[in-house]
Amino acid sequence: MPLKQIIDTCFDTEVGANGLDRAEFDTVLKRTEPGLVWLREAYDTGALPLLALPGRDDDLPEITEAAAWLADGATDVLVLGTGGSSLGGQALAQVAGWRLPVLGDLSGRPRLHFLDNLDPLSLQSGLAALPLETTRVIAISKSGSTGETLMQAMAVISAFEERGLADRIGAHMLGLSEPLVSGRLNKLRKLLEPYGIRFLDHDPGVGGRFAALTNVGLIPAAIRGLDIAAVRRGAQRVLQPVLDHAAAAEVPAAVGAALSVAFAERRLPIDVMFAYGDRLERFTRWWVQLWSESLGKQGRGMTPVAAIGPVDQHSQLQLYLDGPVDKLFTVITTECADAGPRIDAALAAEAGQPEFAGRTVGDLVASQQRATVETLARNGRPVRVINAGTIDAETIGALMMQFMLETIIAAHLLGVDAFDQPAVEEGKVLARTYLEEM
Numbered sequence: 161m162p163l164k165q166i167i168d169t170c171f172d173t174e175v176g177a178n179g180l181d182r183a184e185f186d187t188v189l190k191r192t193e194p195g196l197v198w199l200r201e202a203y204d205t206g207a208l209p210l211l212a213l214p215g216r217d218d219d220l221p222e223i224t225e226a227a228a229w230l231a232d233g234a235t236d237v238l239v240l241g242t243g244g245s246s247l248g249g250q251a252l253a254q255v256a257g258w259r260l261p262v263l264g265d266l267s268g269r270p271r272l273h274f275l276d277n278l279d280p281l282s283l284q285s286g287l288a289a290l291p292l293e294t295t296r297v298i299a300i301s302k303s304g305s306t307g308e309t310l311m312q313a314m315a316v317i318s319a320f321e322e323r324g325l326a327d328r329i330g331a332h333m334l335g336l337s338e339p340l341v342s343g344r345l346n347k348l349r350k351l352l353e354p355y356g357i358r359f360l361d362h363d364p365g366v367g368g369r370f371a372a373l374t375n376v377g378l379i380p381a382a383i384r385g386l387d388i389a390a391v392r393r394g395a396q397r398v399l400q401p402v403l404d405h406a407a408a409a410e411v412p413a414a415v416g417a418a419l420s421v422a423f424a425e426r427r428l429p430i431d432v433m434f435a436y437g438d439r440l441e442r443f444t445r446w447w448v449q450l451w452s453e454s455l456g457k458q459g460r461g462m463t464p465v466a467a468i469g470p471v472d473q474h475s476q477l478q479l480y481l482d483g484p485v486d487k488l489f490t491v492i493t494t495e496c497a498d499a500g501p502r503i504d505a506a507l508a509a510e511a512g513q514p515e516f517a518g519r520t521v522g523d524l525v526a527s528q529q530r531a532t533v534e535t536l537a538r539n540g541r542p543v544r545v546i547n548a549g550t551i552d553a554e555t556i557g558a559l560m561m562q563f564m565l566e567t568i569i570a571a572h573l574l575g576v577d578a579f580d581q582p583a584v585e586e587g588k589v590l591a592r593t594y595l596e597e598m
């Protein structure tokens with residue numbers, strides 16, 4: 161089912177004075193047109209390889225083979241890498257059942273562990289607990305120089321050696337990094353290749369946070385059994401209107417970018433993504449990096465906040481309904497009516513919840529989604545809705561492409577480069593200095 165975007169509750173007619181008036185919105189929407197032209201040109205010239213990915217299938221056999229190689233006979237697969245080298249894979253794998261409460265890893269496939277946050281205690285206890293004889297590792301870093309990933313890779317190698325498994329390192333690990341460029345040191349390759357570890361190439365033209373549809377995101381997804389061709393099909397469906405020269409109003413990503421920037425210009429500089437369903441939790445985190453690193457530059461940018469429903473109704477909604485009016489909400493809903501356990505009428509009566517009788521858990525969540533959107537609007541909070549239908553491979557591909565396009569178009573509107581992240585370097589240099597001083 162295609163994504164369905166509903167924006168009525170962003171306008172003053174629905175939410176009162178905090179909403180945009182149509183003319184104001186149309187002016188910002190018109191400003192997205194150069195961004196759309198730029199995207200089409202980038203597609204035609206191949207300047208942005210990300211845009212060619214949805215239509216490609218030539219690389220899928222290599223991705224499928226790598227996933228099968230990692231999973232073959234494995235009880236556990238460790239994914240080393242951080243930021244864009246991890247979050248896309250996490251978002252996709254979660255759609256296929258990874259990291260869900262209780263049942264997440266009971267699929268007969270290897271357990272997946274994404275070691276994206278460097279934490280000394282987690283790493284130590286994790287490596288001690290894992291059956292390394294049957295553990296495979298994929299180390300992902302576009303640059304090959306991210307300290308966290310390098311340190312994790314070194315710790316893993318040492319753990320294999322300490323368990324007397326030094327001779328298996330080459331057969332248990334895979335690397336994924338940019339191809340070697342003469343004169344530039346790739347530390348990850350330098351570290352791992354001497355062990356005979358095979359490397360796949362990270363597409364040098366696709367930045368980490370935009371790499372979910374490359375081998376970076378698709379290998380972990382395929383390990384979990386997600387249909388990776390369908391992920392790309394979903395992405396293509398969202399890209400197509402841009403390539404077909406659709407008017408900005410017919411390109412949901414242009415509409416989304418225009419809304420966000422229009423509200424930011426009105427001093428609503430916070431974007432809250434409120435996604436209903438456990439399977440979208442990591443997706444919201446992936447989006448937070450995409451939106452933050454791509455747009456937060458030169459004093460500009462909108463602050464992303466991630467929430468999932470219904471649980472965050474019980475932690476954040478009070479602020480959203482009654483706190484400062486400084487946010488645009490994007491509520492991602494799913495078709496969940498009729499899904500999940502059906503509630504026994506006698507139990508419902510016994511508990512004093514007669515309205516539960518005969519209803520499914522999905523019926524309640526469907527009602528909650530609707531209620532959240534309406535309550536936000538009634539309290540004068542601008543809210544757009546994206547009805548994602550069923551959360552499957554195609555849907556997550558579509559959502560990822562929608563938000564990547566939205567990010568690129570928003571960057572055009574803000575006048576910033578979506579593809580760099582110069583400011584984060586400063587802290588990395590300082591951390592290295594402090595480490596040397598220790």
Ligand SMILES: O=P(O)(O)OC[C@H]1O[C@](O)(CO)[C@@H](O)[C@@H]1O
Pocket residue numbers: 242243244245300301302303304305306309368369453581584
């Ligand atoms: O894939 P790499 O090069 O290891 O980078 C990991 C992450 O670190 C950053 O460069 C920020 O430090 C992100 O942009 C990137 O996704």
